[in-house]
Amino acid sequence: MFIIWKANVEEVTAMTTSDHKIMAYRRPDGSVGIRNHVLILPTITCATQAAKQAADLVQGAVSFIHQHGCAQVGVDYDQTFRTYYGMGANPNVYGVVVMGLGCETHQARSVYSELKKTGKPVELVSIQDEGGTLSAIAQAARLAARMVQEASAEMRVECSLSDLIVGTECGGSDACSGLSANPAVGRFSDMLVTEGGTAILAETTELIGAEHLLAERAVNEHVRKRVYEVIGAMEKRAFGMGIDIRTGNPSPGNIKGGLSSLEEKSLGASAKSGSSALQELIDYAQAPSRKGLVWMDTPGQDIEQMTGMVAGGSQLVLFTTGRGTPTGSPIAPVIKIATNTGIYERMSDNIDFNAGTIIEGTETLASVSERLMDEVVRVCNGKMTKSEIMKQHDFGIWRIGPTF
C-alpha cells in the first residue's frame, strides 16, 4: 500500500501494512494487551501502602500510590471511579486484585463488580474485613501470586495495529518540541490511524491557542462545538483564579527552553495530532468509542494526563520531551522521545528515542516517524522501555472537585 503524505508530497513513503503485525495478548472482551500485568488496585489512599507491599512480594504484580478515594462527591467522585475502573480494565492487565479499606466512599466492591464485567480475573480484598494490614497483605499477595502464574501461561497471538490505542503526550517541552518530536509523533499518529488504530491527543490546557486548527478537522459540527467548549472551560479556570496562566504553564523549564507563551507551546503540542480528522472528544479516563484520532479532555500536568489516557485504554504512550522527564506508568510502556540530541545523550537513563536528528538536519521527519513506527512495534512485541526498567510507576488523578 502506498501513501502520499499531504504535508510533504516530495517525501513519498512506501509502507506495507503487513509489516506491522504485532504479537500481543487477546483479552476475554476482545481487547488487546501488549503487557501482561497483575494489578493490585488500591481504590482508597488508606490501602495504597498495603497494596504496594503485597505487590513487592509477588514477581509480575504491580501497584501504585495515590491519595484519593474518600470524601469525594458528584462528577469528581465519578471521574476518580472511572480512573480506577479504567486502570483495571486496561488490556495490559491480565487480572486485578482490588484492595479497599472498607468504610470509604469509593467502595472497592463497586469497582470490583464493574471490573468483573470485563471477563478478566478479578478478586477483592478489604483491610477491615481481613482484620488488619498484615492479613490483608498476605491475602492480596496470595491471590496475586495465583493470577501471575495463570498470566504467565498466556500466549501472545498475532494482532494488528488497529487494536492499539496510543496515547500521545509532551512534557518538559522546549522550542524543539514543536519542530521535531511532536511532528514526528503526528506523522506516526497519521500512520496509525491509516492502519485503523486509535491515537489520543490530550492536555487541553496545552491546546489553548491552537483550538481553531483542531476544530477545522472535526468530523462533524458536534465535535467542532465540543472543541471550543472544553477549551473554554479550561481557560475559564484560569480566569476564575484571577491569574495569568503563564505563571504555571509554560513552566520555568519550558521558558528556559525558549517557549514564551502558552499559545506558542500549544501550537507545538498540537503537532502531535498529525493531520487526521478529529473523530470525537472524550472525557478524562473515558474509553474512546471511535477509532482514529480522538481528543481526551485532560489537564497539561504530565502524570494526570498519562493516567487519564491509560485509564481510557491506552496500551502505549508516546511521550516527547525537550527538558527530559522520567515519567512512566505502572501498566503501560511509555516511549520517551527526545526533541533534541543533547537531552537524548544527557538523560539516556530515561529517554528511549531521539528525534533531535530533525533539528540537526541529519534525518527527515518522514524517516524519524518510520523509525518510531518500528520502535512502537518492537515495544508492543515486548521490548521494555526505560520507564518500565526504572519501575517509574507514576499515577495521578485529575481531581475536579474539592475533598470533603
Next chain:
Amino acid sequence: MTAYKTIWLNTTDNVATALEELASGATVTVQADGRQEQVLLAQRIEFGHKFAVRSILQGEDICKYGQVIGAAVCDIRAGEHVHVHNLEGKRGRGDRNDNE
C-alpha cells in the same frame, strides 16, 4: 562568515528560532517558502530561543507557525531576542479583568 542554523516557519512570522546558539552581532539568514532575509542580531540568542525578523510595534501580534503566539509589550527591533520580557500571552489571562 559562519552559516548559522535557524528556522523561520512561515513568511508571515515576525520571529524565527535559533537552532544553535547565535552570536551577538552576527548576521543570520532566515529562509521560508523560498524567501530569504538577512537579520543582524542585537543580542546573543540561545538555542531554541526566538529573535525578531523585522521590527514589531508595541501591541502588535507576534507570529510563529503562521499563528499568533502573543503580543509585543514594547517596540521590538529586528534582531532582538523575543521572549517573556517583551512578549505576553493573550490567552488564559485571569490577571486581566477584560476577559469574556
